[in-house]
Amino acid sequence: MSIAETAGIVVVGASLAGLRGAEALRRNGYSGRLTVVGDEPYRPYDRPPLSKHVLSGELAPDATGLPELDTLDAQWRLGHAAVALDRAARTIRLANGTGLAYERLLIATGAQARPWPAASGGGLEGIFTLRGRDDAARLRTALAGGPARVLIVGAGLIGCEAASCCRDLGLPVTLVDPNPAPLARSLGTWIGSVVADCLRDAGVTFHAGAQVLRFAGDASGRVVRAHLADGRAVEADLVIVALGATRATDWLKGAGLMADAGGVTCDGACRVLGADGTPCPDIYAAGDVARWPNPLYGGRLMSVEHWGNAVAQAAHSGRNMLAPADDQRTYHHLPAFWSSQFGINIKAVGLSEGADAVAIVQGSRASRRFLAVYGRAGRSIAAVSFDQARWLPAYAEAITAGRAFPPIRDASDQGDYLALAPGFPPPRAASTLIEARHG
Incomplete structure (x- = not known):
């Protein structure tokens, strides 16, 4: 394997998290060599329209490109996936046999659709x-x-x-x-x-x-x-x-990292953990592929496949990659997603897994216009709206603050409510994998 380029920062993954992570590096003052690797031949594009506007024919597939918010001055290595990582040599091997040296690495390879056997x-x-x-x-x-x-x-x-x-x-x-x-x-x-x-x-x-x-x-x-x-x-x-999806981690086999089909495990600062549990000071992860302990949910490991997390975690990782060891900030994130289907706009905040109660606090199920709040052990942990998002930001704040379930009473459009069991199916695994689509 020949090393084609001199070392710098390499971002593996040319989708939303990779792009926003690269922009964060430039925004935070990095002026060195920056290389973005992608397995697809396209510059970063937006995925939410694919299952909506593209399938319907309202939007062409090539009209989904993401805006580049900062001047990157990056080397784009597209159409050749990363297939191996050598941490000792600090090199990445691409599918075409090219080797890339790195000083620091951001893993943003995302996830791939789970195929039928x-x-x-x-x-x-x-x-x-x-x-x-x-x-x-x-x-x-x-x-x-x-x-x-x-x-x-x-x-x-x-x-x-x-x-x-x-x-x-x-x-x-x-x-x-x-x-x-x-x-x-x-x-x-x-x-x-x-x-x-x-x-x-x-x-x-x-x-x-x-x-x-x-x-x-x-x-x-x-x-x-x-x-x-x-x-x-x-x-x-x-x-x-x-x-659902599996995280794109096959290329990390043998690299001595805590990585599997559920993601790449990171510490609270988004530094990837080695197989021994020690943070790697030169390797970070962001987006769908990153699994990290979220302080908002008691440090529970989670991998969040949502648009907003990809943006926020990439920006956080880019900042931490350039910061000294004693200034590594912890990443806090309240999961959020949205979906448009059957003429209804569904929006949700928080993590509903483990909820023992749910209550409709605005609107009604019969009208299909309502806001429901999920609680666990007396605390609000998530909320979802069906065409009734007016109070959703207020509940997001209440969930982040750990307030009682449900936290808002006597709102102008709030009626009586009854707390019921949410009816979740049995969990599939011990770790939290939020496989909701980007939205």
Whole structure:
């Protein structure tokens, strides 16, 4: 491996976190060599429009570029993924065999869509995932062809947004999810049932509590149906697999870091931890790939796949990368996301995982215009609004301050409320992985 460039700061990941991290370095006074590495051939682009405006045809895939807010004067190494990290030599190897030396490194490789296993039909034609610009372009072309039967596997944010878009295009849609309600893992089944009603009213056939075992294809290798665990079969000529994401960490195997499919583990200052738990003074991480102890939730390790976190954590990491060891600031972040589906704007703040109560404090479920607050052990930990976001900033402040559940009483538009169990499905893992889509 030949080293093609002299050392400087290298940012691996040319998406939102990578771009904003590089800008933070320049903004904080770094004037040396700056290299940004990306596995895709495109300059950084915005992902939220992919499952909304691009799929609907309202926006071309190449019209999603992110604005560059600062003059970077960076070397862009696009179209060649990082495949290995040698910490001892302080070098990164790219897929084309090129080596890059670094003095300091920012890991911002994000996440990748969880694919359907090839052994159970994942290689059939007509099966799509949605994560990047090329994914959206291919899926948009396929949807424009007017498939007769669209099947979506997974009723998280991406699955529900895709279902909404397909119905707007007049396409028949079936949605299958193993949980009792859509968005059950992020909102609970009591609030998620509102989304289920929206699905059905829009004409989506929703199979709750159902699991796809395998896909079957025709003689040409194109998908024609899905076989469910309960013995049913669902006919489909286009399938969208929306089963969340895994963090892009394969290239870090053998590097001696605490990294796995759930992310790269960092300390509170966003410094990546070595396998022995010691922070690496020259390696930081930001965005979807970073897993860090959030002080707002008792130091619980979490990886937040949200647009706002990518921006804020990248800026924080860029600042800390240039600061001395005795001035490493701790990263605090209140998770937040939004989603537009079935004519409703859903906005959420906080981490609802572990909530033991939820209450609607404005509006009503029946009207589908409401604000709900989640509590745990008497404290407010999260809030979500369905077309009722007026008080959401106030609840965000209350959640950050650790106030009682629910913290705001006698508001001008607040009625009586009843606290109920949120109805979350059993957890999948001990660590907190917030797999909600950027928004």
